Amino acid sequence: DQQVKQNSPSLSVQEGRISILNCDYTNSMFDYFLWYKKYPAEGPTFLISISSIKDKNEDGRFTVFLNKSAKHLSLHIVPSQPGDSAVYFCAASSLSGGSNYKLTFGKGTLLTVNP
């Protein structure tokens, strides 16, 4: 049973446009959400996070939106750059549930930004 779902295996956008990556979750105990970026042959790197007490968090070109009622979050990248081409993983945790900060990951979305 997949608790974190990234239904789009891949996404292709033009440089300068907006990239929107989506993520859905089923576990209502999740209260902390993160996005990781992964280049080939490297480990994932932390990108941005959001707590369930917020509905938006912004860091430069990256913004994460959280819709708790829909159990949905999205990552917006504006403007997209070729260097953003990577696999993006959505992850979730239940901090209030004593999860020991274990993360549950989605399958990832491969973003390709075309020059």
Place this chain on the structure above:
Amino acid sequence: NAGVTQTPKFRILKIGQSMTLQCTQDMNHNYMYWYRQDPGMGLKLIYYSVGAGITDKGEVPNGYNVSRSTTEDFPLRLELAAPSQTSVYFCASSYASQGYTFGSGTRLTVV
């Protein structure tokens, strides 16, 4: 500042062989984790540790063992390698709720 270091980067094992994947972090993080990533799949938690001397099973622990004798080291042991253990293995560490720092991975093939 090395972060999380994993060795080896690549390994080919024969069925039934054993090996240890090494993981060391120099950030004094209490929490450490082992994940595996199969093609087209997300990362699945194998084992984790909340501090030296404390380990616990994750989602897919069968066929693996871990130990945490120091804060820095969290080795993952495969006792009897099977083809189903062919995967990329990532070690990670964290300080409380801050995001994980991952190692660069170990690509293991069991033939």
